[in-house]
Amino acid sequence: MQIFSCPFCGPRPEPEFHFGGELGNHRPAPDCSPEAWAQYLHFRTNPRGAAEEIWLHIPCGELFKMHRDTVTMTALPGRALGDQP
């Protein structure tokens, strides 16, 4: 069982977490082209190795950001969305 760390609740087991997408996938303006909308909606970088992601801690309902390695599966403690960087 892998342990992820919610910035609000601390270390918790992985079934409590839900993958929320890649960090930095910003919604384009409503009058954007269909291509730009498709890129936002469906197309992904899907990195192999270092990844910056959004995760949801289901019990507390908070979204947060987490640095993770998609090959080794190591994960740094999550940070609140407002934290820099």
Place this chain on the structure above:
Amino acid sequence: MTRHYSALSLLKEGLAGQKGWAKAWESPEPKPRYDMVIVGGGGHGLATAYYLAKQHGITDVAVVEKGWLGGGNTGRNTTVVRSNYFFPESVRLYDMALKLYEGLSRELNYNIMLSQRGMISLAHTPAEMEMAARVVNAMQINGTDAELFGPEDVKRVLPIYNFGPKARYPALGGVWQGRSGTARHDAVAWGYARAAARLGVHILQQCEVTDFLIEGGRCRGVVTASGAIRADKVGLAVAGHSSQMAAKAGFRLPVTSYALQACVSEPVKPILDTVVLSPGAGTYASQSDKGEMVVGGGLDRIPSYGQRGNLPVLETVLSGLVEMFPAFRQLNLMRQWAGIVDVVPDSSPILGESPLPGLFLNCGWGTGGFKSIPAGGVLLAHLMATGQHHDISRPFDLDRFTTGRLIDEAAGSGIAH
């Protein structure tokens, strides 16, 4: 040298001490240029090379593989072949694959050990029974075989199922497809490789593609560990690693890579002679010819390139299995592994020319790559040889993510991702 496999050649070589068998395929030195290059020596890549040579007469082809043949998802799946999908486009595609599988041992002169033992997708609740009836209707209208099973039918094909009054997953019935079954996964890769090599295709193993040759906005070949290889057209069939290759070609794909696990038990006497799937329990199982119980389930919920898998999903899969088949509680597991599958938002594959002209895509099969190998090969070969879509591959072009014309099999047939 003996090349053709038959009872007669087996007898001849048996008497001659097995010394005269020709190599199934050679390992030639890469040429600096081919008409076409296929990246990825799994089932889809090798099938594409075979159909390019066989159906289109294009034999100056190389298959470039970074590891060994069929060492990725082709060797990591649970060997199930079926075409029980919902939408007409999907049934046409997967039934094409199943029909080709039915004639493949003869076509390739290589026994792929196809066993059409039938598959039952179980329904455990009245609501699931209604969905099962809907899928059966759709499959029959789309021209493939399907039958709605009731509880007595399930008892007939799965006598060892847990029909007890306190069963957590009562079997109310389900979707039966009699032509579904299993095939030997390695044999599919090796059979295509051998047949393609006999038609002149070069199979280059241990030769990783590190970049694409891009000139004048077109893909003109690949850069490999053993030098550049030029080609008029390049096909990409690398499943879970499609995003990395796309990044080298300068575009992104609607793909997220996840680990899909499977495991096998110790071998036991024949006890399960169909393929059984329970979407509700998140488990499927079949018994291999060696007697091992081959068990799989849903995706790991964490995007991953680590070919291992994690424990919570394995626990779900196995707890479903032993609840449905109490006799299997005594089984010891021998091996567990994972393959990296390329999951697309609508759970349907991507076939077509990529945003980089001259580079053609075959990816996005997600958890269903093995069953579709012959169709993926025929359709990618057709695309590369003619530059045009086959009628069957047209709906699966990358442009559907921009037009919005998705083929959502997660909603249609209940694929669990």
